[in-house]
Amino acid sequence: GQNIDQPTEMTATEGAIVQINCTYQTSGFNGLFWYQQHAGEAPTFLSYNVLDGLEEKGRFSSFLSRSKGYSYLLLKELQMKDSASYLCASMDSNYQLIWGAGTKLIIKP
C-alpha cells in the first residue's frame, strides 16, 4: 500500500536547527512536497524535490533520497513564527498526493 510516515510532534529551541524526517512508499514517484500549515490557515508551499539531493531556500532546506524513500526538511535559525505543522506529501505515478499526517513543531524561547 501507499504510506507516508513523519513524526507527530517535535520540540526545538529558538535559534536552533531542527530536521523533520519523512519516509514514503508510493506507487511510482513524481516528487515530494513539503508544506507549512499554521493553525486555522491553508498549507503554504515550502519545497518540491524530484531529484536526489539537497535544495536550499533561505533558512529552509529539503533533502530527497529516492532509493531510500526518504526526505527531510531542515529548518535553521528557528524563529517563534516557525511553530506550525509541517506536512510531507508524495506524488505517485498517477499524480495523486499521498499525505503524511503532519509534524507539529513547537518552538520554545
Next chain:
Amino acid sequence: GAVVSQHPSWVICKSGTSVKIECRSLDFQATTMFWYRQFPKQSLMLMATSNEGSKATYEQGVEKDKFLINHASLTLSTLTVTSAHPEDSSFYICSAKIVDPRTESTDTQYFGPGTRLTVL
C-alpha cells in the same frame, strides 16, 4: 492508510460542461471539510469551508454559483464545477477535520489525494 478519498482522481471535460468531485472521509465522521485549489508548485488556495448540513462558507473571490459545494452527510462533501472553462483546469484537493484518535484533537486535518481537472 488513506483517511480521505477523492473521486475521480482525474477528469477531462469539454468547456461548458459541469464536473462533480466527491470527497469522502473513510471510517471517520468529518463535521468540517475544506476545498482547496492548487496550482503547480504553489500553496493550496482555500476555496471554501463546508460544514455538514449547512451552507458552505466561500473565500473572497471564489464564485459560489460556479463552485457548488454540498456537504450532505458527515462522510461526504461534493464540489461541482459548473460550466467549466479552461481556466478552471487545476488540481482540487479536499481535506476533512476529524477527531485525531492519537491526540483526540479536533484540529487535525487529513488531506485527500486530489483531483486533476483538465478543461478542453
